[in-house]
Amino acid sequence: MLANDPHLGLNLPSIWYAMHLVSPNQNVMGVTLPGTPGIIIGFNDHISWGLTNGYDDVMDWYDIQFKDSTMTEYFHDNKWKPTQKIVEKFKIKGGKTFSDTITFTHHGPIVWDTPYQTLSLGEKSIRNSIRQVSTGRALRWLAHDESNELRTFYLLNTAENYADYVHALEYFNCPGQNFAYADVEGNIALWHAGNTPAKWAKQGMFISDGADPRYDWQATVPHHQKPHVKNPGRGYVGSANQHPTTSDYPYFLSEFYWASFRWNQIHTRLDTLQSATINDMLEIQLDNRSVFAEKTMPIILRTWKNHLKNDLEKQTFTILSNWDYEMNGHSPAPTLYRYWYGILEELTWEDDLGIDNERFIWPYRDKMMELILTNPKSHWFDDKTTIQIETFSHQSLKAFHKMVSDLQNKYGDDILKDWIWAKHQGTDINHVANIPGLGMMGLPTSGGSDIPNATGTTFGPSWRLVVDMGEKKLAYGIYPGGQSGFPGSAYYDNMIDDWVNGIAYPLSFSEKASDISGETIILGNDK
Amino acid sequence: MKRILIISLICFFGLPFTPWWMLWVVLGICGWFATTPKEAMSMGAKVATLTWGIKIGSEFFTGGSILMQRVADMMGLGSSIGLVIATLVLVVFLGGLSTMSGYQLKMLFLPPATSPKNM
Numbered sequence: 001m002l003a004n005d006p007h008l009g010l011n012l013p014s015i016w017y018a019m020h021l022v023s024p025n026q027n028v029m030g031v032t033l034p035g036t037p038g039i040i041i042g043f044n045d046h047i048s049w050g051l052t053n054g055y056d057d058v059m060d061w062y063d064i065q066f067k068d069s070t071m072t073e074y075f076h077d078n079k080w081k082p083t084q085k086i087v088e089k090f091k092i093k094g095g096k097t098f099s100d101t102i103t104f105t106h107h108g109p110i111v112w113d114t115p116y117q118t119l120s121l122g123e124k125s126i127r128n129s130i131r132q133v134s135t136g137r138a139l140r141w142l143a144h145d146e147s148n149e150l151r152t153f154y155l156l157n158t159a160e161n162y163a164d165y166v167h168a169l170e171y172f173n174c175p176g177q178n179f180a181y182a183d184v185e186g187n188i189a190l191w192h193a194g195n196t197p198a199k200w201a202k203q204g205m206f207i208s209d210g211a212d213p214r215y216d217w218q219a220t221v222p223h224h225q226k227p228h229v230k231n232p233g234r235g236y237v238g239s240a241n242q243h244p245t246t247s248d249y250p251y252f253l254s255e256f257y258w259a260s261f262r263w264n265q266i267h268t269r270l271d272t273l274q275s276a277t278i279n280d281m282l283e284i285q286l287d288n289r290s291v292f293a294e295k296t297m298p299i300i301l302r303t304w305k306n307h308l309k310n311d312l313e314k315q316t317f318t319i320l321s322n323w324d325y326e327m328n329g330h331s332p333a334p335t336l337y338r339y340w341y342g343i344l345e346e347l348t349w350e351d352d353l354g355i356d357n358e359r360f361i362w363p364y365r366d367k368m369m370e371l372i373l374t375n376p377k378s379h380w381f382d383d384k385t386t387i388q389i390e391t392f393s394h395q396s397l398k399a400f401h402k403m404v405s406d407l408q409n410k411y412g413d414d415i416l417k418d419w420i421w422a423k424h425q426g427t428d429i430n431h432v433a434n435i436p437g438l439g440m441m442g443l444p445t446s447g448g449s450d451i452p453n454a455t456g457t458t459f460g461p462s463w464r465l466v467v468d469m470g471e472k473k474l475a476y477g478i479y480p481g482g483q484s485g486f487p488g489s490a491y492y493d494n495m496i497d498d499w500v501n502g503i504a505y506p507l508s509f510s511e512k513a514s515d516i517s518g519e520t521i522i523l524g525n526d527k
Numbered sequence: 528m529k530r531i532l533i534i535s536l537i538c539f540f541g542l543p544f545t546p547w548w549m550l551w552v553v554l555g556i557c558g559w560f561a562t563t564p565k566e567a568m569s570m571g572a573k574v575a576t577l578t579w580g581i582k583i584g585s586e587f588f589t590g591g592s593i594l595m596q597r598v599a600d601m602m603g604l605g606s607s608i609g610l611v612i613a614t615l616v617l618v619v620f621l622g623g624l625s626t627m628s629g630y631q632l633k634m635l636f637l638p639p640a641t642s643p644k645n646m
Contacts, residue, residue: 437600488594 001468002182003281004041004050005461007454011432012439012493014481016040016463020509020516021157028157029509031463031479038153041465043475043509046160047183048467052239054176056196057254058142060203060217062107062210071103071110071136077213081106103136107210108144110136138210140217142195147173152193162187162230169193170223176253178239184469190237192227192244192253195220199252221251236270238263240452259366261291261450269452278476281466286502287452288327292365293337296372297325300340303396313404315415327453329422329446332415338448339407339424343399344368351384365450421446428458429480429496431487438487443500464504476504531570535577542582550578551625558629567630568623575622576615583611 008015016031019039030042041050066083067073073080084104091097103110148171155168165181169191172179176194181187197217208215227244229237240262245253269284270276301321308314316336323333345362348371353360371378376392383390411418422444431438445460447453455461460480467475480499484491498505508516534557538550554571561567587595587607595607604610 435601437597437602487597488591490590490593492593 001276001278001281001466002043002048002050002180002188003285003466004052004180005285005464006041006051006053007459008462009459010427010429010462010480012429012481012487013432013485014462014479016479016481018477018479018483018507020507026158029475029507030465031477034485036150036153038150038157040153041463043467043469043473044157044159045184045473047156047162047165047181048469049156049165049182050180050465052178052180053241054178054192054194054244055241055254055257056176056192056194057199057204057252057256058174058176058194058196060140061207062105062138062140062215063207064105064107064110064136064138064210066136074105075211076106077211105138105210107138107216108140109138111139137207142174142197145173145195147171147195149173161185162189165189166191166223178244180237180239182467182469184471187231188235188237189230190228190239194226196226196251196253197221201252202255203252205255225251227253234271238266238270240266259364259450261365262452262454265289265291265452278466278468278474282464282476282502282504284452285461285464285466286447288446288448290325290327290334290337290448290451292369292450293323294325296369297323297337299372299376300396303393304400307397307400309401312408312413312415313401316400316404319415327421327446327448327451329426329444330420332419332421334421334448335407335419335424336403340396340399340403341365341368343402343406344395347383347390347395347399348380352380421448425457427455427460427500429493430458440493440496443496445500461499464499466504467507473509475507475509477507478504531573531577534570534574535581538574538578539581542578550575551621554622554625555629555632558626558631559633561626561630564627564630567626571622571624571626572619573622575618575625579618580615583614587611 013034015033017034018030019032020029021027021039026044028039028042028044030039032038032040042048065075067075067080071083072085073082075081086102086104088100088102089097090100152168152170152172155164155171159165159168161183162181165179165183169179172193173195176192176196179191179193181189181191198219198221199217203215227249240260241258242260242263243257265287266284269287273280297320301317304313304317308317319333320336323331323337327334345356345368348368349356349362353362356362371380372392378392381390381392381395383395407415407419411423425445425448427443427445428441429439429443430441445455447455447460449456453461463477463479465475465477467473478495478499480496482489482491482494482496486492495505508518510516534553538553541553542550554574557570557574558567561570583591592607595610599605599607599610602610604613
């Protein structure tokens with residue numbers, strides 16, 4: 001059995017188009033990106049596969065030292081080497097064609113990223129109040145390399161067994177993806193695919209010296225040394241964008257993977273199953289339990305318990321004391337908890353690291369959980385702008401008072417009605433060009449980030465698929481949109497309400513056209 | 528009334544084959560034949576309302592209401608009925624204006640009326 005629900009930014013028309021392709025050498029069903037000649041996520045008579053983002057670090061920056069401002073030669077490996085210049089022409093409707101000369105080194109193109117150019121390199125000038133440096137910074141990005149990912153999908157569409165699946169993934173270049181697999185013979189597998197550079201620990205995390213060949217990408221990780229697993233004893237495999245390897249894996253893949261909150265919960269659910277059914281898999285996709293809240297809330301509540309100032313704070317405390325840690329849209333508890341957490345983050349990190357993403361990215365929730373559970377008197381909790389020493393308890397309580405006050409100002413006094421999660425967060429599916437009226441706004445969804453049902457304000461499960469690869473294939477799927485891209489069609493957004501309610505549709509899979517419901521459209525003519 | 532119905536039918540069936548603004552040209556020509564400003568204004572408003580009313584009504588009940596609802600949202604009108612009413616108000620105004628234009632154009636070409644005092 002295979003279940004897959006890649007979480008992406010949501011738009012209308014939807015990124016996916018459901019399709020069933022039957023030809024002399026294939027019978028395959030699933031979703032495709034409109035215009036793509038094949039199924040991207042789906043199943044055929046023999047195998048099924050699904051994708052999640054791999055998060056490999058395949059983009060590095062290099063400081064380049066040019067001989068002079070003409071940028072015709074650059075220094076590398078103790079030699080001056082020639083650059084390559086390519087003129088790109090941009091045709092502008094109603095205007096003159098704009099020409100841009102792009103300088104290439106062997107690392108990649110010189111990319112002007114003006115606010116972040118270093119002062120120490122090359123000539124400097126000020127233009128439009130932005131510091132410009134004639135010495136550039138090269139971008140090495142795997143996506144610039146020639147590749148043929150379509151071949152991977154064509155081979156998957158026609159694959160018959162595990163060996164075909166592994167072979168198909170050899171051609172997958174970028175962006176790195178986890179390919180989950182299940183077949184009719186009962187095999188399950190997961191392969192972390194992509195032409196990832198073979199890096200030493202932390203290589204490329206900082207701007208590299210473009211003159212030193214030791215920083216060059218030397219080779220790629222051999223296909224059979226990429227992280228993969230087949231038929232493990234526990235009876236399941238999975239990925240929720242967590243780190244794909246153990247610490248003894250020899251290659252450095254990336255510094256960033258999503259914290260394991262989601263995978264831990266999925267793992268817990270799968271561990272309790274003896275024989276999974278399609279409904280079990282759909283329920284796990286809709287699992288709203290917050291592992292972070294479950295582990296930290298008892299500690300948090302203790303910091304508030306004896307400091308409740310008014311009835312509203314008492315009611316808030318009671319709601320969170322009785323919370324089952326489910327991020328349900330009809331409950332106010334997720335609103336209270338997430339709003340409180342946002343304030344706690346500000347109180348913890350801002351005095352040390354400044355505003356989030358301005359100079360530093362604030363540490364993620366897993367780091368905060370570690371501090372709450374193991375080091376509540378950490379210096380990070382201390383507000384450096386005050387004389388006294390603050391701990392987690394101080395900041396937690398301060399955040400609590402502010403949370404109640406802010407939410408009261410925002411939503412009024414009726415917590416159970418007006419502070420509910422679906423109203424506070426909800427989901428907006430905007431039109432792809434952000435045209436008002438052509439999207440669906442304020443959908444009453446449950447879930448949230450770091451929850452198996454990772455549904456947010458603008459993102460969520462872009463396609464839910466569960467397929468039982470038994471003798472007779474049983475498959476269910478849904479995506480938040482419709483099969484038509486025309487906003488005037490009833491099929492533009494007809495699946496959204498069911499998607500919100502966690503309903504999936506049976507997928508009619510057969511190689512005989514007569515077994516498939518729907519209309520027959522004959523394309524072309526008889527000539 | 529008979530004249531209004533005939534002009535409305537011509538406009539309705541001619542619309543799919545001509546640019547949308549031809550409706551106003553046709554009404555301008557009709558205004559030429561009006562005998563008073565009131566008659567011109569009334570004829571234009573009625574023909575335009577009838578023509579557009581049938582057109583938008585038939586579109587509304589044959590699947591067009593979905594797109595109308597989206598356009599209404601886009602324009603902040605709230606509902607597709609609001610959009611229909613807004614376009615009908617606009618059409619009454621433009622229809623009357625078109626026939627009045629035709630009527631006024633005709634007046635430019637007529638000799639000025641002789642004053643009884645100068646007789």
